[in-house]
Amino acid sequence: MATWDEVDGALERAWAFEDMAKAAQAAQRIAALCDTLDHHADVSFGWGHLTVRTTTHDAGHTVTEKDHALAEGVNALMEGIAEGFRKHVFVCTHERAEGAQRPSCGRRGSMELMMALKRSAKAMGLEGIRVQKSGCLDRCEEGPSAVVYPEATWWTLPTQVEEAAALAERLR
Numbered sequence: 001m002a003t004w005d006e007v008d009g010a011l012e013r014a015w016a017f018e019d020m021a022k023a024a025q026a027a028q029r030i031a032a033l034c035d036t037l038d039h040h041a042d043v044s045f046g047w048g049h050l051t052v053r054t055t056t057h058d059a060g061h062t063v064t065e066k067d068h069a070l071a072e073g074v075n076a077l078m079e080g081i082a083e084g085f086r087k088h089v090f091v092c093t094h095e096r097a098e099g100a101q102r103p104s105c106g107r108r109g110s111m112e113l114m115m116a117l118k119r120s121a122k123a124m125g126l127e128g129i130r131v132q133k134s135g136c137l138d139r140c141e142e143g144p145s146a147v148v149y150p151e152a153t154w155w156t157l158p159t160q161v162e163e164a165a166a167l168a169e170r171l172r
Helices: 020-037 065-083 110-123 161-171
Strands: 005-007 010-016 042-046 049-054 087-092 129-134 145-149 153-156
Touching: 010 065, 020 042, 020 049, 020 065, 020 145, 049 065, 065 087, 065 129, 087 110, 110 129, 110 145, 110 161
Parallel strands: 087 129
Antiparallel strands: 005 010, 010 049, 042 049, 087 145, 145 153
8 A cells, every 4th residue: 555654553644736625625535435434534634735544443543454445445536536537436345254244245256346347347438437446345235335436326236247347337
């Protein structure tokens, strides 16, 4: 994970912007991602700057896998802002241990489904679309899950690669 530092027991990263409005827009997108992941970072911004700081409160304010997953998601969002993505699709590829009480998107073929969706979007010539894996989106019981930003639209992916590929049409 690029350019996150551990500072006083938390992961932290800062970005520079041309103005306050762009920093505020990025902060709003990060807030929506935090709500989606149900893991809330401290986000601060002002004229030309934005800082994100994350730690797991219920683990004694230590850095956990939740913080690393959030940082990865924030990196992807910020990369999308820099590159001008119109839509960003996060597909849960989290894999729980064999015999876990809850189902696992990763054990239901979500990586293959994500790749099919990504290939289809590219083959259709859809510009400004980013499809990538994410950590747990906490919709395990519904089947392999994805969320599309900026709309924050939730998808339960079909189990067949061919059907997942057809979802790319919805990204137009």
